[in-house]
Amino acid sequence: MQMTLRWYGSKYDTVTLKQIRQIPGVKGVISTLYGTAPGEVWEMEDILALKKEIEDAGLELTGIESVNVHDAIKVGTPDRDKYIDNYITTLERLGQAGIHMVCYNFMPVFDWTRTELARVRPDGSTVLAYTQEAVDALNPEDMFASISSDANGAILPGWEPERMEHIKELFDMYKEVDDEKLFANLKYFLERIMPVCDKYDINMAIHPDDPAWSVFGLPRIIINKENILRMMKMVDNPHNGVTFCSGSYGTNLENDLPDMIRSLKGRIHFAHVRNLKFNSPTDFEESAHLSSDGTFDMYEIMLALYDIGFDGPIRPDHGRMIWDEVAMPGYGLYDRALGATYLNGLWEAICKSHGHKEAL
Numbered sequence: 001m002q003m004t005l006r007w008y009g010s011k012y013d014t015v016t017l018k019q020i021r022q023i024p025g026v027k028g029v030i031s032t033l034y035g036t037a038p039g040e041v042w043e044m045e046d047i048l049a050l051k052k053e054i055e056d057a058g059l060e061l062t063g064i065e066s067v068n069v070h071d072a073i074k075v076g077t078p079d080r081d082k083y084i085d086n087y088i089t090t091l092e093r094l095g096q097a098g099i100h101m102v103c104y105n106f107m108p109v110f111d112w113t114r115t116e117l118a119r120v121r122p123d124g125s126t127v128l129a130y131t132q133e134a135v136d137a138l139n140p141e142d143m144f145a146s147i148s149s150d151a152n153g154a155i156l157p158g159w160e161p162e163r164m165e166h167i168k169e170l171f172d173m174y175k176e177v178d179d180e181k182l183f184a185n186l187k188y189f190l191e192r193i194m195p196v197c198d199k200y201d202i203n204m205a206i207h208p209d210d211p212a213w214s215v216f217g218l219p220r221i222i223i224n225k226e227n228i229l230r231m232m233k234m235v236d237n238p239h240n241g242v243t244f245c246s247g248s249y250g251t252n253l254e255n256d257l258p259d260m261i262r263s264l265k266g267r268i269h270f271a272h273v274r275n276l277k278f279n280s281p282t283d284f285e286e287s288a289h290l291s292s293d294g295t296f297d298m299y300e301i302m303l304a305l306y307d308i309g310f311d312g313p314i315r316p317d318h319g320r321m322i323w324d325e326v327a328m329p330g331y332g333l334y335d336r337a338l339g340a341t342y343l344n345g346l347w348e349a350i351c352k353s354h355g356h357k358e359a360l
């Protein structure tokens with residue numbers, strides 16, 4: 001297991017590489033070229049500069065989160081091949097730069113959706129939260145306005161103003177796209193990119209939809225065990241894998257997280273491990289990583305990863321805002337550092353209790 005932290009680059013992140021380097025057990029960062037738009041080819045020069053900056057700080061660039069997929073590919077418009085060609089060129093360059101894990105998602109229009117970015121918990125920390133009632137009461141434009149006004153001045157990934165200006169057009173594009181069509185478009189995309197992934201040994205790790213059900217009537221497919229196994233089978237290549245994100249699959253309480261992990265042996269290329277606290281089945285907030293602070297048994301999640309021999313990159317996910325830190329919601333330093341340390345502790349205990357002399 002390789003413990004990492006997500007880092008948005010020195011231009012955008014409040015957290016420094018020096019700080020990340022000082023979290024025990026964190027050897028690498030997961031980053032992206034945050035200034036690029038979906039569909040754009042990444043410049044080799046920019047990839048190498050990012051890698052060098054991270055390596056100069058004593059860390060490694062363990063993977064990319066994300067290389068975003070252009071809406072033309074998700075919708076399956078006639079010009080999708082042009083954007084897939086661009087994606088392939090970016091993958092080629094990442095492969096040549098020695099990067100072997102790429103996270104992406106196939107969510108229409110929105111990335112993750114939350115209705116509050118700073119819900120106050122009893123201990124005074126603030127967290128991202130979601131209530132279905134609030135989503136049902138909003139239209140997508142209002143949702144964007146409320147998210148952007150609440151983000152501590154940060155531009156949230158997936159909620160970039162340039163994209164959201166076109167939100168009506170985006171919704172129109174997806175009018176004819178149902179779950180089956182989205183599956184077919186995903187298959188087409190994967191079949192075209194697998195040869196370059198085979199050539200450079202790049203593990204593609206699809207991030208689940210968050211929350212794991214349809215919002216605003218948009219199709220959503222990466223939501224449960226049945227669908228994800230269907231996806232693994234439809235392009236049966238080990239480089240076609242998943243980001244197992246406990247906080248995203250976990251939004252649906254019917255998802256049995258350890259069971260899902262065990263069914264994906266060999267196909268989990270990246271893990272996001274965090275906890276949620278449910279106040280009702282449609283009202284949840286992001287809690288501390290600790291099992292007793294939320295709804296999930298984090299020990300069981302880490303044990304399932306151990307059982308399938310998981311040895312890829314993992315990261316704590318959204319943290320609470322604590323100790324008066326001001327940062328991008330979910331992406332402060334302090335609580336994610338606590339999360340990384342806690343997950344490392346669970347992992348060491350699991351490894352040692354299975355007869356290993358040290359954490360694997």
Ligand SMILES: [Mn+2]
Binds near residue numbers: 247272
């Ligand atoms: Mn995640």
